[in-house]
Amino acid sequence: DGGITQSPKYLFRKEGQNVTLSCEQNLNHDAMYWYRQDPGQGLRLIYYSQIVNDFQKGDIAEGYSVSREKKESFPLTVTSAQKNPTAFYLCASSIFLTNPGLAGASYTYEQYFGPGTRLTVT
Amino acid sequence: AQSVTQLGSHVSVSEGALVLLRCNYSSSVPPYLFWYVQYPNQGLQLLLKYTTGATLVKGINGFEAEFKKSETSFHLTKPSAHMSDAAEYFCAVSEPLTGGSYIPTFGRGTSLIVHP
Numbered sequence: 001d002g003g004i005t006q007s008p009k010y011l012f013r014k015e016g017q018n019v020t021l022s023c024e025q026n027l028n029h030d031a032m033y034w035y036r037q038d039p040g041q042g043l044r045l046i047y048y049s050q051i052v053n054d055f056q057k058g059d060i061a062e063g064y065s066v067s068r069e070k071k072e073s074f075p076l077t078v079t080s081a082q083k084n085p086t087a088f089y090l091c092a093s094s095i096f097l098t099n100p101g102l103a104g105a106s107y108t109y110e111q112y113f114g115p116g117t118r119l120t121v122t
Numbered sequence: 123a124q125s126v127t128q129l130g131s132h133v134s135v136s137e138g139a140l141v142l143l144r145c146n147y148s149s150s151v152p153p154y155l156f157w158y159v160q161y162p163n164q165g166l167q168l169l170l171k172y173t174t175g176a177t178l179v180k181g182i183n184g185f186e187a188e189f190k191k192s193e194t195s196f197h198l199t200k201p202s203a204h205m206s207d208a209a210e211y212f213c214a215v216s217e218p219l220t221g222g223s224y225i226p227t228f229g230r231g232t233s234l235i236v237h238p
Binding site: 004006033040041042043045048088090092096109110111112113114115116118 | 131154156158163164165166167168171212216224225226228229230231
């Protein structure tokens with residue numbers, strides 16, 4: 001079955017430690033995303049990547065870092081510089097076409113989400 | 123720039139009653155619109171989407187939504203609520219093929235509570 005996996009489901013860390021959240025997809029999607037979810041705040045974009053070895057900051061990138069060395073993988077590191085790291089983190093993927101009109105089809109870029117990782121920092 | 127407003131952070135209905143979750147959007151170009159559902163401690167799942175064509179869109183689990191350009195709305199409805207519908211619902215907007223951002227902007231979510 002194709003899909004997105006995130007591990008671990010729950011993660012506990014001490015303040016001041018860096019922690020890396022895993023995200024893997026086998027949907028052959030080019031684009032991948034990381035979101036942070038806090039109660040009542042919806043989803044806030046941390047980083048996204050349209051292609052291997054390239055990524056862009058989202059709305060709340062400070063205190064986070066990512067890498068995209070493989071198409072299937074997009075790990076997120078929560079660094080000690082992130083002031084309020086305790087949250088639910090969601091990874092997503094979607095197709096991405098630079099010239100969708102040339103492909104002769106309509107692409108909606110709907111996102112497919114992983115099950116999430118709940119990070120607690122004390 | 124695109125934005126989404128979901129009216130009501132919580133909506134409470136009785137089992138069997140009509141479900142109406144409101145979403146209004148702002149977009150400088152014809153938008154693509156989405157509704158996602160999230161069950162506790164899980165990721166989001168696409169319920170339905172509007173791109174072009176028919177303005178009444180049917181999705182999974184008996185939900186549907188109607189795109190009303192004049193009202194800039196995309197409200198989600200279901201004729202009869204089921205206990206299993208209790209979840210968080212997110213509306214999202216993107217502008218993928220018209221020079222805008224293909225990355226969706228999400229609303230803050232509406233928690234649907236279903237009473238027996």
